Amino acid sequence: MNCLLGPAPVSAGEPGLWWALAVADGASPEGSASQQARPVARFEPSQTARIVREAPERLGVPADRIRWTAPNIGGLSAAWLSEGVRVARCHDLALAQRILRARPESVGGYAPVVDLPVEQPQDEASSALVGRAPAGQSSFFDAAELTGGPDASAPDVLQLAAELAAQERAASASTHPARLRLLLAAESQGALIAEEIHATGLPWRADVHERLLLETLGPRPAEGERPPRLQELAGQIASDLGAVDLNPDSPTSVLRALQQAGVQVESTRQGELQRWIEAGGRDREQRRRLLGSTLEYKRLARLWTANGWHWLDEWVREDRFHARYLVGGVVTGRWSAHGGGAMQIPSAVRSAVLADAGQLLTVADASQVEPRILAAMSQDEALAAAGSTPDLYREVAKQGRAAGTRLQDRDRAKVALLGAMYGATTGDSGALLPHLRRLYPRAVGLLERAAAEGERGGQVSTWLGRPSPSPDERWHRAVAQTGTRQDEARAATLRRGQGRFTRNFVVQGTAAEWALCWMGEIRRRLTEAGLGTRLVFFVHDEVVLHGPEPEAEQVRGIVQQAAAAAGRLLFGAAPVDFPLTVSSVRCYADA
DNA sequence: CGGTAGTGCCAC
């Protein structure tokens, strides 16, 4: 049972009111969506949480059978959460539309009934405004509030019903309807999860973080000044390199000073400086001493600027870091994060992530997801066999040795596989590719077909059916331009680049789908078990949960079962395992 | 002066 939420139709003459519309499951016959729909409530848009609470009784349906349907569910969910209301299932019409319209011809020529752009979650400033307004409004209603007067262009609930029907027809018309429906459900569930993670927040001890900063950088400096330790290092660099007016924050300035001091590098990157030191032979120690202060400055300056006092002021409130995720924010379907750099919390500050008293953090990290995904997608039996062991790379090396290839050890196996998925052509991984192809023709074949499609300018899809974006008009023009040798070189470079993108897209995107299903399964199981433990953080293939210590053992089991269930959801009787590293700890840094 | 490209580093 779908329950649609949206503005009353203009014809009803109820401006400013919303309706809840019950729509039976399954694709409705064309054009009859509104006839099958039954209005079950009319209410102020600030009352959606109440409507959600009352719905099971009004509809005579258990709460977990109701699929709440609206564009940008995240905005609604934020209001529901603030009133302690959590829903089991939803369908986000905007997120679904973004997936379906990316390649209409593969979903029966889907055309949106109404345009439903995916909205960014509000930043802190505008959510403060929303905080003064009655809770429970959808984001487009907020927009109307802020600009004064109702938004006449906001689609009404009957239009939304027609859109839902169009989306269901599109899913049915796709090559793999069940997979696409799973993707739309998982993406929608993601919107709920992202909002819940944001609302709950990752435990973050500001005092511990501040002590760390004090110990490594010295006391907090006045605004516009460097911390003492960095100031000291700046002086040290200047004297080591014999450059008086050196600005250590300016790569140009540092590079000039380095070159004048006889350091033969082309950039100031850490890796290149390290390589120069290592290349020093007998002089290595001397070189290390010469660049020591520069390298140390870079390390500490990064901590200061990215996760220093400013970051703490801005992003940590009452010992919680509230990560803002954008579901499907990356073209591949990965989540991105907005604000606070949630997807790049460096290991250096994870010691400030500490469970509350009596609680534990359960941290689960999925190992080697992408090669396992590749094995499952390509149904490459040999790679799948490697993927059914805890260390896929080690097993690949074993098979490589047995077959007499150059994939002799774990490191080479890893470099070869990662290189194949990224489209490396040079160096070790390029040289190992033929060996990998010999061992795993189906897996490498899948990657090479995806790359070829990209080079042609075509689209590829993930396992569940998320299409890659088409290259834009400029790309096509540039690729068609082959008048001169330079044109041809440029066209070839662009084609290869697009090929690398589509090659990686299928694997990265399918891995993101697995992770989405994993989290969805975790969420469902936590709810069904009635636990107080919550998801509080997510980074691509890692989840963090926070909850009462006595629940931890059960939670570890749930996280494990959810990973296996995600594998089965995507690939059926999964030919590969998705092993996790799971631990329950007081401190994130100890996981 | 604000916008933006370039640089470099963090995460996966």
Place this chain on the structure above:
DNA sequence: AAACGTGGCACTACCG
């Protein structure tokens, strides 16, 4: 300097 995928973010240098 690019090579080998996806991002965010902070800083400098430069441009209109």
